[in-house]
Amino acid sequence: MIGEGTQSTNQRRHNYLQENVEVGFFTDPTVCIGCKACEVACKEWNEVPDDGFTWLGNSYDNTGHLGASTWRHVLFLEQDRQKGSQIVSSHSLGSGDGEDPFRWVFLSDVCKHCEEAGCLEACPTGAIVRTEVGSVLVQNDVCNGCGYCVVSCPFGVIDRRPQPLPDAGGAFKCTFCYDRQKSGLPPACAKVCPTESIVFGRLDDLRARATQRVQQLREHGYADAQLYDPIDTSVRGTHAFFLILGEPEAYGLPPKPQVPTIHLKSAWTAAFATAIGALIATLCAFAFL
């Protein structure tokens, strides 16, 4: 838990890949300080190119959203709500007396590496694969840039890289630092996170840790702390789950993510019924000639 420091799995060498252990990220915004070290470490290690310098005027967030050249994104949320047992200021200009709560929440967003991954199921070339540790990996040398994965991702994570950036046209997203994991190293973002807001480790360990952390926070006055881990949806859980304060919508996370392939059956049934209908109509037209 907090105070564990370098004793956590973030810094240890591991053998998860050889042991076929399912791994994941647990991200906890209550200890995130918004330093964006994860964004920088991710770009450094994976040699992700810069994709422009745009000031967004949205708190300290100048990244905007995840994309082909942004695999970690720190979200800055300013809300008129109380944070935990925070002392609420009563000094408010204009609105007169009374409490005036305000909180600033940071959350490092990343590819969720879904159990039922929309991108993987949509990929026609086999460029997107499931790795030994349960993560979803795009093999850029196989990807033909068709973009089916982009519209199939329930979280809007994966994207095609535009010109004139290197490797433009292909689809890119978080690789879970597969290359580092092959050498027994934790992903770059988790490794650099100074407050261990991002924790990397075995998925079962992380789920237990996350449940415990939610419990701990609730006891300390964080009434709206909850876990965002959509196990009960068609995504069937993720390999990157988040502790959030308040509703998932505020963080740009869909409350009920859906893998598009669940609509396959109904879509094909409808198409088949239409085809039969069209055939009957044609036959009828000829019958009354």
Add this chain to the structure above:
Amino acid sequence: MPKGLKDGPFPTHYEPLESPVSNELYSHDTNPAEQWFARQENRFAPPGDPRFPYVLTTYRLTEHHTAGGMSRFLSHLAKLQPEMFAEISPELATQHKINNADYICVVTLRGAIEARALVSRRIRPLALNGKTVHQVALPYHYGTAGLVRGGAANDLLTISGEPNVTIMEAKALTCNIVPGRLPRGPAFAEFLNKYAPQTGPTILHPEERSFRKGQSGGGHAHEGKTWM
């Protein structure tokens, strides 16, 4: 007791060299041991100067290092904070009809710079002696070179010296804000003269006389062009 402190041994309160209010604790407004560098380009606004009604503070961002000489040239850092901005409260923004992301000019007696307005409730107005005083907060990481560029907060600061480490007072000054973009070229001098008249009184610091009566000053503090 710490030895060698030039303004010790006990902590007390003095107002910054530039402040919207006078000192409520002592008749002397500012730290008597503080060095100030008096010259025409380094004038200080007197306490409560109506031309500069807001408190100006500067701070650093995690994405940049010092004045940005290194981090402004590194794409991975520069893209995370790519432009100079000024943080103001929603109350101050409403008063000046400024929207988030609008260009504004921040003016002090020493200079003027341009910045994008970042309107946030994180910046709260101060209540000083029953008066509401607004704050303007600037990061100081921008300059004229690099992948990302912007107004240099240093253009607004006074040159002064904290008694022990001789660092200038960069965290508390007074300023004014003007909505719109900063004029360039000859128009800039006109703009600056309008909001911060460049012909000032001969007394360059509010406490100059009472403080250094009969003294010629010490160190390099008084090598300014106009100091005699």
